[in-house]
Amino acid sequence: MSDAPKYLxxxxxxxxxxxxxxxxxxxxxxxxxxxxxxxxxxxAGISRSAFYKYKDSVxxxxxxxxxxxxxxxxxxxxxxxxxxSVLAELYQIGANIVTVNQNIPVDGVAPVSISCxxxxxxxxxxxxxxxxxxxxxxxxxxxxxx
Numbered sequence: 535m536s537d538a539p540k541y542l543x544x545x546x547x548x549x550x551x552x553x554x555x556x557x558x559x560x561x562x563x564x565x566x567x568x569x570x571x572x573x574x575x576x577x578a579g580i581s582r583s584a585f586y587k588y589k590d591s592v593x594x595x596x597x598x599x600x601x602x603x604x605x606x607x608x609x610x611x612x613x614x615x616x617x618x619s620v621l622a623e624l625y626q627i628g629a630n631i632v633t634v635n636q637n638i639p640v641d642g643v644a645p646v647s648i649s650c651x652x653x654x655x656x657x658x659x660x661x662x663x664x665x666x667x668x669x670x671x672x673x674x675x676x677x678x679x680x
Contacts, residue, residue: 543595555580556588603632604658605649608665609672612639616670617646623668624650627661643672 546554559574568574575585610616617636624631629650636646652661658676665674 552580552584553588553592556585556592557594559585560589601630601651602654603649604629604652604656604661605647605677606658606661606665606674607677608646608648608674610636610644610646611670611672612642612644613670616668617644619668619670620646620648620665623664624648624661627656627664628653629656629661647677 555578559568559571559578559580562568562574562577563571568577571585571589572582575582578585608620610620617634621631621634629652632649632651634646634648636644638644650661662674662676665671
């Protein structure tokens, strides 16, 4: 049995409900909806012992193959609401923000790097073009994509 794989991808329909409930309990803790593992287990409908037995072995599979990470470098005017407008535009495009790093403004502009998860079909040129149209954006360009 030493050749057995370490991980398996299994359809939830064939697994006992306890595995899904452990994932639910972990999510409740991470989102702050449960203050403790005991509370999370109770909310998920499982025993504490079941939660502790499986918590380090059960993870949700998230298929991200249809998405990629794009990193954008944007120069913004140092005015209130400009960054918020940029993030709103990315939301409208369907991007999911992963990181935002805004540096201290110098000479009235602030450099910002934004990493976001976007669909494979979205080209970086589309993202850049949309951001350049936002009021207060001085420059926008793509610096990396995965």
